Amino acid sequence: MTHIIHRTLNRTWPVAVGGSGVTLRDAEGKVYIDASGGAAVSCLGHGHPDVIAAMHAQIDKLAYAHTSFFTTEVAETLADVLAASAPPGMSHVYFVSGGSEAVEAALKMARQYFVEIGQPQRRHFIARRQSYHGNTLGALAVGGNEWRRAQFAPLLIDVTHVSPCYEYRDRAADETPQQYGQRLVAELAAEIARLGPDSVIAFVAETVGGATSGALTPVPGYLRGVRELCDKHGILLILDEVMCGMGRTGTLHACEQEGVAPDLMTIAKGLGGGYQPIGAVLAQQRIVEALSRGSGFFQHGHTYLGHAVACAAALAVQQVIQRDDLLARCRRAGQLLAQGLHQRFDAHPHVGDIRGRGLFMAIELVRERDGKRSFDPALKLHARIKQQAMARGLLVYPMGGTIDGLHGDHVLLAPPFIIAPDEIEQVVQRLGAAVDAAIESL
Numbered sequence: 001m002t003h004i005i006h007r008t009l010n011r012t013w014p015v016a017v018g019g020s021g022v023t024l025r026d027a028e029g030k031v032y033i034d035a036s037g038g039a040a041v042s043c044l045g046h047g048h049p050d051v052i053a054a055m056h057a058q059i060d061k062l063a064y065a066h067t068s069f070f071t072t073e074v075a076e077t078l079a080d081v082l083a084a085s086a087p088p089g090m091s092h093v094y095f096v097s098g099g100s101e102a103v104e105a106a107l108k109m110a111r112q113y114f115v116e117i118g119q120p121q122r123r124h125f126i127a128r129r130q131s132y133h134g135n136t137l138g139a140l141a142v143g144g145n146e147w148r149r150a151q152f153a154p155l156l157i158d159v160t161h162v163s164p165c166y167e168y169r170d171r172a173a174d175e176t177p178q179q180y181g182q183r184l185v186a187e188l189a190a191e192i193a194r195l196g197p198d199s200v201i202a203f204v205a206e207t208v209g210g211a212t213s214g215a216l217t218p219v220p221g222y223l224r225g226v227r228e229l230c231d232k233h234g235i236l237l238i239l240d241e242v243m244c245g246m247g248r249t250g251t252l253h254a255c256e257q258e259g260v261a262p263d264l265m266t267i268a269k270g271l272g273g274g275y276q277p278i279g280a281v282l283a284q285q286r287i288v289e290a291l292s293r294g295s296g297f298f299q300h301g302h303t304y305l306g307h308a309v310a311c312a313a314a315l316a317v318q319q320v321i322q323r324d325d326l327l328a329r330c331r332r333a334g335q336l337l338a339q340g341l342h343q344r345f346d347a348h349p350h351v352g353d354i355r356g357r358g359l360f361m362a363i364e365l366v367r368e369r370d371g372k373r374s375f376d377p378a379l380k381l382h383a384r385i386k387q388q389a390m391a392r393g394l395l396v397y398p399m400g401g402t403i404d405g406l407h408g409d410h411v412l413l414a415p416p417f418i419i420a421p422d423e424i425e426q427v428v429q430r431l432g433a434a435v436d437a438a439i440e441s442l
Helices: 049-061 073-084 099-116 137-142 146-155 177-195 222-233 254-258 285-293 308-323 326-345 381-391 421-440
Strands: 016-020 023-026 031-034 090-096 124-128 160-162 200-206 236-240 264-267 279-284 351-357 360-365 397-400 409-413
Touching (some): 073 279, 090 285, 099 236, 099 264, 124 137, 124 177, 160 177, 279 285, 308 326, 381 409
Parallel strands (some): 124 160
Antiparallel strands (some): 264 279, 397 409
């Protein structure tokens, strides 16, 4: 009997009791390789001594002070670290407790910015289909996953959604990747023209698609074209790097690999590595200066923003990543993971695509490779793969509705940056066995 409203009701959940490195252990003594980092969260794995020590030290000094009265040394230090390593022009940080809160704050900050500079007529956000930006109402509104949005649609603000950058399914046979990206930028330009350029607040996009689409990477030039289009019309670019950021794709910020700096950027999961709930919005200096010259405050807030222990944990995580050169290790491990996935699945009759960057990889399942036809959603192949993987001591992040919120299945992998080569081999082997067993059970 449980009094918790679990994510899925009417089932019994294993009880996690311990974690070390890339593994978790349940109350029955079973050990799992955490090949998804929870939800791309545990970048340092579990039980890292330096992070635990930093949290203990902060608790001994100060656990909590409300930001309407105080700032704290640890929050200021963390903000300095994040600003120093941010994309060009980004100078300030707004701390929250997670990814959904970060997106919500970014949307409100973008709207307030235009009010402060005398453009209150700007009211529209444009985002992409099959995106995921969180589960608060504002974040859900800009998100483009229809399954998540459907029952809450009457409560959501009106947001326009354009095509995702989904090369595997949407690039035409006679298009180069660059031409495909140009076509997507042209589609966005047409939507901006339809709404009226001076009525659009921002374009919101995941730099690399995450939970609902499975590690969709942008084609060359696409995000640069988006950046130029936004600049042309004075529209803000909000990049959501809650899942793909903070080193996950091999650079601290995924947008570094695109040569693009956003106006606002959301981060969370890899920021604190799961040791405490924390997220943040990184903002361009001109946005903060506009608020400072205008009303003098950001009309927003949460009780636990800038929580001292959360900031201490995040600061320690970022220091370990830098000290131990884990971005380079992530790139090397990502290459091994990609090689292993290609060796295991390139000839698999039911794996249509292998994609991603760094330690942020996915496979997309298909009933037949030639026509890219997906499995019947009623079969819930993704759930079967998860069950089979857990039975083999492997934690992965499968999801259904990859194509349109209903059809398609993928499996996302996002292991800790510290994963060793032999552990990567085990991940690939166990995943292969789980995929085969799940398909055989249909």
